[in-house]
Amino acid sequence: MKRVVLGVSASIAAYKAAQLVSDLVKEGVDVHVIMTKHSTEFITPLTMQILSGNPVHIDIMTEPSVERINHIFLAQNSDLLLIAPTTANMIGKIANGIADDMLSTVCMATPTTIPRLFAPAMNTKMYEQPVTQDNMAKMTRYGYEEIKPISELLACGDVGIGAMAPVSEIVAKVMEELSKKTV
Numbered sequence: 001m002k003r004v005v006l007g008v009s010a011s012i013a014a015y016k017a018a019q020l021v022s023d024l025v026k027e028g029v030d031v032h033v034i035m036t037k038h039s040t041e042f043i044t045p046l047t048m049q050i051l052s053g054n055p056v057h058i059d060i061m062t063e064p065s066v067e068r069i070n071h072i073f074l075a076q077n078s079d080l081l082l083i084a085p086t087t088a089n090m091i092g093k094i095a096n097g098i099a100d101d102m103l104s105t106v107c108m109a110t111p112t113t114i115p116r117l118f119a120p121a122m123n124t125k126m127y128e129q130p131v132t133q134d135n136m137a138k139m140t141r142y143g144y145e146e147i148k149p150i151s152e153l154l155a156c157g158d159v160g161i162g163a164m165a166p167v168s169e170i171v172a173k174v175m176e177e178l179s180k181k182t183v
Contacts, residue, residue, distance in 0.1 A: 002178045003030045005078040005110075007103040008048070010038030012155040013085035013121035013164040018043060020084060021051040023171045029178070032074055033057070034103045036090070060102040071102060075109035080177055083107070084147070085121030085164045088132050094118075094144070095135035112143050115177040119147040119170055124160030147173055 004024060008017045017033075024031050033048040034057045045056040057070055075081075083090060083103070090103065099105040110116060118139065126132060127149060136146060147170055151161045164170075 001028060001030045002079045003032065003077060004080045004082055004174060004178075005074050005106060006031055006033050006052075007081070007083040007086075007090075007106065008033060008035045008039045008043070009083065009085060009087040009090040009103065010036050010042065011085035011087050011121040011164070012042060014039045014042035016164055016167055017084060018047050018051055019167045020170060021048060023167060024174060025052060027171065027175055029174070030054070032078070034074065034106055036101055036103050057102050060105055071105045072109055075106045076111065078110070078114065080114055080174060081107065081110045081116045082119070082170070082174060083117070084119035084170055086118040088120075088122050088126045088129070088135075091118070091120065091132060091135045091139065095138040095142075115180075116144045117147055117170075117173060117177065118144055119164050120149045120162070121164035122149075122162050123154060123156055124158055124162045127162045 008014050021031050031052040032054050033052050035045055048056045060071055093104040094107050099108040147165045149161055150163050152163045153159050154162055
């Protein structure tokens with residue numbers, strides 16, 4: 001069974017991560033969810049735990065098992081890393097090597113030999129900011145692949161680019177990448 005680590009950062013699109021987990025599990029994927037502290041304000045860890053069938057990781061200082069160090073175990077025992085939704089803040093952290101929470105630390109510890117995908121979700125102005133574009137270009141240089149956001153009505157009421165890609169598109173990309181990986 002292929003293992004995917006799904007990072008959920010604090011965007012209103014976090015609610016879509018529940019469908020993402022459900023759809024990946026239906027595809028036979030073992031999903032391990034990492035949530036940023038603030039993403040738990042949008043969707044509960046319990047929802048993700050029930051849908052994934054695995055404990056949800058939030059706090060890097062909480063180790064449920066003394067046999068392993070969670071951020072290293074998750075990073076080194078996954079077939080693919082997916083961050084969806086990915087906020088401008090998380091993009092900035094990853095692009096600049098900031099590892100100050102569970103998700104960003106797992107990103108830093110994930111081998112460059114596995115697929116690493118991110119699905120941005122934010123307001124159009126945030127997405128189009130030169131610093132955000134520069135940070136995404138850095139992530140691409142470091143081997144991450146962007147699943148491009150779409151243009152539609154955003155939570156703030158604006159219409160424009162920044163809505164997270166459709167869950168079906170993200171699932172299709174994950175399954176495509178997993179099918180390339182030999183065990």
